Amino acid sequence: MSREEHNKWAYSIPGKLALNYIYYLGDFNTKFFTELRDNKRILGVKCPKCNRVYMPPRSVCGRCLSKLDEWVELSDKGTLLSYTVVNYSEPYQPTAPPIVYGIIKLDGADTGFTHLLSEVDAEKLRIGMRVQAVFKDKREANIQDIKYFKPI
């Protein structure tokens, strides 16, 4: 039975959970976002044991459980590991579709991180493409201080 048919006779209650909440970044990522906002620097963190440089940074290596505190400055340029063009619209999306997402491995990092791509012809997207971060002029210490990545 379709929802339309049910709605002819089945009662329902409209629900809305408005969950206002403050997510603290913690000591560790406060440093990351401070550098991003004030100096347009993207920092990774290096594991002393397995030598992997993580981006996004985190305080514990998920692989070997080492405590991580060696910050490494990463390039604002990187390589595209994957991408998708999104053609649907949702209230939580930062812009109207089409929205291009990519997994970008910044030079100096061993892991990729997911962000937006723009100034790009969807037909020309390819894995391995070189991209560069475009920063917002007015930065607020959040991940969208990087506006998007564009091809170089």
Added chain:
Amino acid sequence: MTKKVAIVAVAQTKYEENYYRQSELVYQCVEKVLDETGLTFQEGKGIDSAVTASDDFWDARTISDTPIGDVVGAHYRTEEKVAQDGAQAAFYAYMEILSGHSDIVLVTAHCKESQPISRNIITNAGFDPYFQRSLGLDHLVAAALQAKRYMQTYGITREQCAKAVVKSHKNGKNNPYVTKARNVTVEDVLDSKMLASPISELDIHPVTDGACALIIAEEEKAKKITDNLVWIKGASDCYDAFYLGDRDLANCDSLVSAAKRAYEMAGIKNPSKEIDVAEISTRYSYQEPLWTEGLGFCGRGEGGKLLDEGITEMGGEIPVNPSGGVLVGCPYITAGLARVVEIALQLRGDAGARQVSGAKVGLAHGTSGPCGQLHCVLILGK
């Protein structure tokens, strides 16, 4: 010596949008397994405890099992909730019996995908608020990023993935619990609306609501309940990293590990030869070739070939998803436990028009998190 544990009863609802409350859906299944076994919740003689699978965000309330307790015998009794895929609930219930804590356990799972304004808004909330959520990531975006990486790495085509959709719809017509199966061609899939390249509308599991349940018991008690027992021979799970960029998205190494441990426990050395039937959780079409690679049914990058050669069709060497699987509709949370239910039906010989004849060993798989972060594998046998 590890105890032997058997599935003694299974039940599921139809998978369709419906007006039932979550607890009503669960009770429809609980009623069936109680009727089938004659079990009660009498202490020491009946069902000892329940493991239920549900999720706070999907049910839009905290502690989503609070209304479920009353329908699974948890009044003044025990119940544990698994807040992820239902295959994990079966795995935990199995461990509960192996530990000696319980002898007979009821397992349920439910989800109503039709009640949030979209499924994406629920899965967006699963991404961390610091680096990912505000960018608009959701499970569909994550799946598309994996699909692109996987398909390009191994030259898997959209046509090959579409064959998984066609097979699911074809098989789903034989399953009375499936309501979304129809005549779908590879062209229909390729021509359907592109939502997140390379994933188009028909590559995605349709919206459904549903629940399922099973009862498992240790050997002595199980034998008193029914003669048609299905044994849990092995089970395991494995997590991959949370961040997509930490993972090797072209492969599913956490599934490889989960399967390896489950196979070792079940004494399976050559899965593609020894497993007669598999039910795997594929929310997106590319996941069928990728997961079959992870399960070792073929080598890396060969999952498309399995579909091309009909090896996973009904009548093939290793039928995958005779029920139609998740690609014809089976909601989050419920999907993995429903795979266990389907394999139990296959091994009991109760799978009707979707029966794989003579099936003796089956594999059920569930997954949680964005694009296969957590995998759970159960091996069942007669």
